[in-house]
Amino acid sequence: MTATTTPQRKIDSGFGARTTAAEVLRGIDLTGTLALVTGGYSGLGLETTRALVGAGARVLVAGRRPEEARRVLGGLDRVEIAELDLADLDSVARFADTFLASGRALPLVINNAGIMAAPETRVGPGWEAQFATNHLGHFALVNRIWPAIARAGGARVVSVSSVGHHHSPIRWHDPHFAEGYDKWKAYGQAKTANVLFAGWLDRLGRASGVRAFSLHPGGILTPLQRHMELAEMVEYGWVDAEGNALNPDFKSPEQGAATQVWAATSPALDGLGGAYCEDCDIADAEQVREYALDPEQAERLWSLSAELTGVNAFAAR
Template sequence: MTTTAQQPLNSGFGAASTAEEVIKGIDLTGKVAIVTGGYSGIGLETARVLRTAGAEIVVPARDVERARTALEAVPGAEVEYLDLLDPASIDSFAEKFLASGRPLHLLVNNAGIMATPLARDARGYEAQFAINHLGHFQLTTRLWPALVAAKGARVVVLSSRGIRFAGVDFDDLNFEHRTYEPFLAYGQSKTANALFAVEVDRRGKEHGIRAFAVHPGLIIDTGLVKHIDPAMLRAAGALDSAGEPIRDPERQMKTVQQGAATTVWCATSPRLDGLGGVYCENVDITPLVTPENEAAWATGDTIPGVLPRAVAPEAAARLWEVSERLTA
């Protein structure tokens, strides 16, 4: 199995760095950014910080009124309707954006769900795979002309250390023949996110489109963990006895401001010019997990790294082809 070149850059930032620290000195005036899920959690912080640097911000949202209220903190942000479980709404959003004639410089595929009970979209696709991967696949491919028009675009895909739970099961993507397990489905979708960035980059770099996958860290207070038993979070050392989040960036337990930092770095850092198709965490490209440290990586939270299966070009190409068929 071949993999992408996961070579850390010694970026000068780290696990505790914030998005505001990362954006210092970067001018995004004249740039256009779309941030899915940009009205809550780390998506809202990403949108806010990109806006402070001068970018035009567009936030697709299923709950438009909620988004407009949240984005009062981001003056000038545009809100448009989009439901990642509804293919027609994705096409409608993309068509409206393309009709505006604007290039798209930054596409941040940030929205997602985690460890939810079994649900399916209208096509019968399992919901975590449908929202976390397929919806963003369709959005990215429909917006491709605007990314090309930017003549230097970046696509950032939010993955997770949840890649450890599962690879992509190409024989049963939608849990039609195996028992549904929330974290197994989440892991599959997050591995798909990482692979998607690999193939976006391969297909896009000749057009100036580079892509990056991001593990933002474990941010308890974003709503993403609402389906997880608090007792499990306490057992994992993520919540204290009072139910409050424990902050320990070196163990990936971060604030919203720290969680958005790697996304913002991947979207804007000049250090990444000419690079792409890699998986990043703690505001740097992360190394590959080696066979000898895989067990320690999978059971701990202090060792950085990405599993080879999540950055394998062959699997990434296969996933793209399958996703094209599923979203045709």
């Protein structure tokens, strides 16, 4: 048994690795639909915001740099901007309280923001920053705004993971790397957490009509690589000495944003949930590590996350 409640195999969506976010939305009318996109003003988040607005949605962009978001998104209609620092649980609480006070339902949530391969950084009570930002912050966010998500009826929550989850399972003995830091293992653990989170949220949320998905967007050159040295990316064969892309499998940002937009909106996913997606389709099982689909680990991570953040919308009352 896996944490996913939908078979982990392709459904032949008709799309692929080169599909763009705008293309997956062709024929889909999101007029009147509110979508929350964390980090929706940079990289894949920016392309996600543009595509959703193009389909008629109203997009609430939440991020650490609201002034930069206003500068970047100033020409787009139907965009709201709010401050949200996922590494700061007080910031998450302020954002959630403000949103809930608006009384609005929230049918689409795309947990897009994240950091990758960051130097060792501690946030909050000494938490490792990649795990805290990429997972714990989004965990607290979704649990705090859960009443608005559940009230929407048929909502979807999308958790942007990565093939980077292959680098590490959850390090139950040392999730915050007190015993020695490795930036890629830390990133891998955080991305595994994104998959496990979506799988368990889907199980918990089905009774409210809420479904969740995780995904690998593909290889894309975006500001996500800001913590990496040029020489490191050259060594990996990603770019040349001038920083130009070399890997023919890399996607454009418009293509990279497509899978999260597809997971959030595709009618082909109606009635499905919990699966890990790639290239605008559910991924085959061999593309995702077994530990990322393990229901026992998913439930254990949920309990740990609730303990660390002090938030759990599904706690027994």
